[in-house]
Amino acid sequence: MSEENINGCTGDCGSCGANCPSREPESLIEPTGEYNNIKHVIGVVSGKGGVGKSMVSSMLSVLMKRRGYNVGLLDSDITGPSIPKTFGINSRAMQNEIGILPAVTKGGIELMSVNLMLEDRESPVIWRGPVIAGAVKQFWHDVVWGDLDYLFIDCPPGTGDVPLTVFQSIPLDGIIIVTSPQDLVSLIVKKAYNMAKMMDIPVLGIVENMSYVKCPDCGKEFNIFGSGSETIAEELGVPLLGKMPIDMSLAQMVDNGEFERFECDYLDGAADALEKRFGK
Ligand code: ADP
Numbered sequence: 001m002s003e004e005n006i007n008g009c010t011g012d013c014g015s016c017g018a019n020c021p022s023r024e025p026e027s028l029i030e031p032t033g034e035y036n037n038i039k040h041v042i043g044v045v046s047g048k049g050g051v052g053k054s055m056v057s058s059m060l061s062v063l064m065k066r067r068g069y070n071v072g073l074l075d076s077d078i079t080g081p082s083i084p085k086t087f088g089i090n091s092r093a094m095q096n097e098i099g100i101l102p103a104v105t106k107g108g109i110e111l112m113s114v115n116l117m118l119e120d121r122e123s124p125v126i127w128r129g130p131v132i133a134g135a136v137k138q139f140w141h142d143v144v145w146g147d148l149d150y151l152f153i154d155c156p157p158g159t160g161d162v163p164l165t166v167f168q169s170i171p172l173d174g175i176i177i178v179t180s181p182q183d184l185v186s187l188i189v190k191k192a193y194n195m196a197k198m199m200d201i202p203v204l205g206i207v208e209n210m211s212y213v214k215c216p217d218c219g220k221e222f223n224i225f226g227s228g229s230e231t232i233a234e235e236l237g238v239p240l241l242g243k244m245p246i247d248m249s250l251a252q253m254v255d256n257g258e259f260e261r262f263e264c265d266y267l268d269g270a271a272d273a274l275e276k277r278f279g280k
Contacts, residue, residue: 028168030137035098036145038072040278042152042204043166043175045196047188049157052209053178054082055250056267057154060176061109062260063271069149072102075113076136076166077156084115088257093117099144107260112143129161136162140170150274158188159195167199173278174204176241176270179232181208181225193236204277205241206233207270212245221245241270 010016032038044057057073065071075083084090087105093116094101102110114135145151153170156162166172175196179189189206196203208229212221224246233240244250244266253259 029171030141030169033099033141033144036143036148038145038148038151040150040173040274041171042150042274043155043170043172043201044152044178045155045163045175045192046157046178047159047192049080051157051178051180052244053077053157054086054154055254056176056178056207056209056244057152058083058086058254058259059244059262059267060270060274061150061152062107062262063267064150064274065107065109067271067275070147071108072110072112072145072148072151074136074139074143074151074153075111075115076139076162077154078114078132078135078162079156081113081115082254083111083113083154085257086254086259087111088259089116091116092119096144099142100139102143102145105260109260110145110148112139132156132162133165136165137169150278159191163195167195167201172201174202176204177206177238178209179206179229180210181223181227181229189232190236193238203236203238205239205270205273206236207241207267208243210246211243214245214247239273241273242267 009018009020042060044053044060046053054075054077061071061073073083075081084103087109089103089105089111091103093103093112100112102112103116104110153166153172155166177189177192193203206229210225211227211229212223214221229240229243247264250262250264253262
């Protein structure tokens, strides 16, 4: 009699709930809706809020759209959604018999955010973790994204409940970590990196935001928060995909809902890297 049979193992994990070491871990990945064909899903994450994760998700979405790809942007930052405002979208999401319809920006990017579902945009979303996580899964499954080359997911900051749900239930092809050049934040970068690694999600690289300020008179660049992303990227063995300065014109375009008008090339290298890795 084999050892398996002595222990009562039939070799059929599907009909047995025993938690033995040889058991394959169950995937928690959820399929997207039947009307969706999404080729590449990229998560944009940060160790903490306010470092420009939404700015980077939005800029990458616009850059890839300008390069001719079909692009969607899922704002999974449920308690601090800022994407619709960035693109000047004030409408509420509509629904038809097959699902929830995303808003479409002037440039043709499909958007979904909890702000499109709220009657009063200024009301806070006072939901507990599991409800928020459920809303993110619903955006992945129930929104009629259709055919997309790239879906960017603006993840909630940190390594808590909701980012964990995104990592576990959405089949991410990779994540981009956004950081600002401060030591303390860099420690949190490592946490975000380790979380992705533990869940076998490729880390595509790091974007350093608020890297420097350029003097409008003399053009000199000042690294007011110091620098350190090169070191972190090297330490983690991932590319530094780009550096964005503090650029008041970008902040103004966000505030005016006219973000698609930007003309800078700060993240062209990051868009090149995506195109090189994933293509169409
Ligand atoms: P997060 O998504 O990480 O919370 P946001 O992208 O919402 O951060 O950025 C926080 C604020 O900082 C926003 O008002 C945004 O417009 C502004 N901001 C972000 N990056 C820059 C930048 N490079 N230059 C100027 N303002 C920026």
